[in-house]
Amino acid sequence: MGAEPLFDRLCLIGAGLIGGSIARRARETGAIAREVVVSARSASTLARVRELGFADRVEEDPAQAVEGADCVILCVPVGAYAGVMAQIAPHLKPGAILSDVGSTKGSVLRDLQPLLPEGVHLVPAHPMAGTEFSGPDSGFSALFEGRYTILTPPEGTDPAAIATLREMWHRCGAMIECMDAATHDKVVAIVSHLPHLIAFTICGTADDLSEETRESVLKFAASGFRDFTRIAGSDVAMWRDVFLNNRPAVLEMLARxxxxxxxxxxxxxxxxxxxxxxxxxxxxxxxxxxxxxxxx
Amino acid sequence: MGAEPLFDRLCLIGAGLIGGSIARRARETGAIAREVVVSARSASTLARVRELGFADRVEEDPAQAVEGADCVILCVPVGAYAGVMAQIAPHLKPGAILSDVGSTKGSVLRDLQPLLPEGVHLVPAHPMAGTEFSGPDSGFSALFEGRYTILTPPEGTDPAAIATLREMWHRCGAMIECMDAATHDKVVAIVSHLPHLIAFTICGTADDLSEETRESVLKFAASGFRDFTRIAGSDVAMWRDVFLNNRPAVLEMLARxxxxxxxxxxxxxxxxxxxxxxxxxxxxxxxxxxxxxxxx
Structure with missing residues (x-):
């Protein structure tokens, strides 16, 4: 692409579909960071990331991973944020941007802001892209192309940090919108979280039918049911955390x-x-x- | 295809997606009927069928259309069956097969059996194929290929008539299964009718949100909501009649x-x-x- 890289060092905490796609994009274009550091919790994920080779450096300890990074992006289920933040907060570089890719944004402010060090810029983000696959093998560099990424910077965030993160997502191929966290959480509750709740539910409802009808359900799943089950083939930990961390909006939309x-x-x-x-x-x-x- | 046509004369009442697709299949293969007669209620549909040329003969009056036909298939919304049957029953040829393509099968027995003339064989059918389009232009001869068609002949139906209708659907490219009407109605209630009810509903729920959120809903409709709205783009009269004619099964599945x-x-x-x-x-x-x- 020829552009100067945005960051000297980008650190991704988590190497699943989204983290792995950002890393691949950064490596393939060279326009996002000179160095990509990836941290993951499990030994098997770390080993797989090394094999796949989409990181310049792989770190087991998130505290070590974030050292000296200009931008740190949390790419783990939103329920893990508070724990990760407790580990990394003392090690964040002054002036760094701290961001994430979670599907709930009120919870990000709740879990990250209290521990945010002076001079670190929190710019939460939600790339509205995904597939029904997960894990380090599932990512690809074109995942975000033509899809929206929503930024939800809290009031008073440094405009330069927002502009830099916007540029990063632009270089990932995304279209960028800004809104406040509360509006974001309501919108995704109706366009994404409730549809998933319904899809998971209807699969269980069908599963509870008597053996004979259930066999026929599987056999004759017409297009209607097929679309539901496509939605239902998603990552368990991610969706558990989404429901638990967007409680009021999901419950309101479910009630309506x-x-x-x-x-x-x-x-x-x-x-x-x-x-x-x-x-x-x-x-x-x-x-x-x-x-x-x-x-x- | 070389096979002898199954029928001398096939009569289709209704020329929408399903009726139009059967007619096109019959004309293209030559294996289903020597003559295809199509009847439709509206003058504009009749004119369009004539223009498209997928019928050998177009009749406004269904009573005249069924005269001399070896097989008559109702391809209108299931709510119209009782009225059509009152018109055609006295004109059905002895020995003819009377079938349909409706999505509810208990209602077919309720609406057609009381007026069924002696010697006419009632073999209800439900091809589980469709698109979100409707009308005489929407049909195509490959619509049923690789999809299930469910037959629900009432007990005591002439096995030869069942075998003939089975062969007709086989020549349309479909896979055929038999079951009783009550089982059929339960299965489609969960795999098709309830998903459609949910899809229509969630669209309304979104539509009722305040102007600001609604605009964002349309903008950020993630894959979850997209699948729902795909389902929701379906024929109004057909779906109205499905819900009204599979009442107990749909209400049971909705309650569950x-x-x-x-x-x-x-x-x-x-x-x-x-x-x-x-x-x-x-x-x-x-x-x-x-x-x-x-x-x-």
Missing amino acids: FTEDAQAFGRAIRWGQEDFIVDRIERGRKIRKELIEHKQA | FTEDAQAFGRAIRWGQEDFIVDRIERGRKIRKELIEHKQA
Whole structure:
């Protein structure tokens, strides 16, 4: 690409789908960092990262990994942030940017801000990209191309740090938007967390059917059910932490949705054709708007 | 294909996605019928069928359309069956097969059997194939290839008539299974009708959010929400009739699902990690089984 690297040293804590993709992007383009340091918790992940060769240096100890890094990005499930922060906070370089890639953003402020050292810039981020695969083998450098990354810097964050992280995601191929953490958490609750909750649930509901019906369910899974199960093939620890760390927004969206689903069921029970037609037509309308937004 | 046509005259009542696809298949292969007669309710559909040329004869009056046909297939929304049957019953040829392509099968027996003339063989069918498009332009001859068609002949149906209809669907490229109407209605309630109900509902739930959040929903619709809206882009009259004509099974599956979703929400509220992990893992398990059944 020819551009000067943004950072001398980039440190990624976690080497799964997202961390591994950022590392590969940095190595392939040369535009993001001169040196990529990767830390992971398990010995097997560390060994695999060494084999795959997408890091310049692999560190078991996160405290050692962050030493001297200009940018540190947490790429672990959001439930692990507080523990990681306790380990790394004293070792963060003054002037460094601390960021992350988690799907919940209020929890990031809650878990990272109290321990944030003076002069370290916290710029949380959420790249809205993913596949149903996880682990160090699953990443690829084009993962973020054409997808949104949302930044949720707390009020008063140094504009230069925000601009630098924005540029990093730009060099990853992403489109960047900024919003506050609370708005982010509401939006992802309806567009992502609730759909996943529903998908996980309906799989269990089907699994509980009697043996005979269950076999047929698997056999005849029409397109409807197939789309649900595609969503349901996702990383366990990541999704556990998402639900637990976006509690109020997920519960609010679930409550709204449940009211609406019950109203639909009541309309079916009482044969209220107009209500049913209205719901179907609204679904088609949103679908059409999505296509116009080119997100479909 | 060289095979003798199965029927001298095939009559399709309705020329949408499914009816239009059967007609195109019959015309392209020559293996299904020597003559394809199509009837539709609206003048514009009839005109369009004539233009597209996938019928040998186009009839406005369904009573005239079924005259002399060896096989008559209803391809209209299931809510229209009783009315159509009242018109065509006196004109069905003795020995003819009467079939359909509807997504609910208990309602077919309820609406067609009372008026079934002596010597006419009722063999209901449900091809589990479709796209999100509808109307006479949407059909194509390969629609049923590699997809299941479920036959639900009532007890005592002439085995020769079942074998003939089975052969017709085989010549459409489908895989064929038989089951009773009640089992069919339960299976499709969970694999298809409930997912559609949920998809239509979540679109409405999103639509009801405040203007600001709604705009962001459309902008950031992650893969989760995208899959839902794909499901939600379906034919209005067809889905209205499905919900109204598979009432008990849809309401039972909705009740089961709602209980399960509420339990999931309760686990999030109270931080029950084990419960959440169990739900996610069950979702992954079903997903894996689906892949092994090659339906994913």
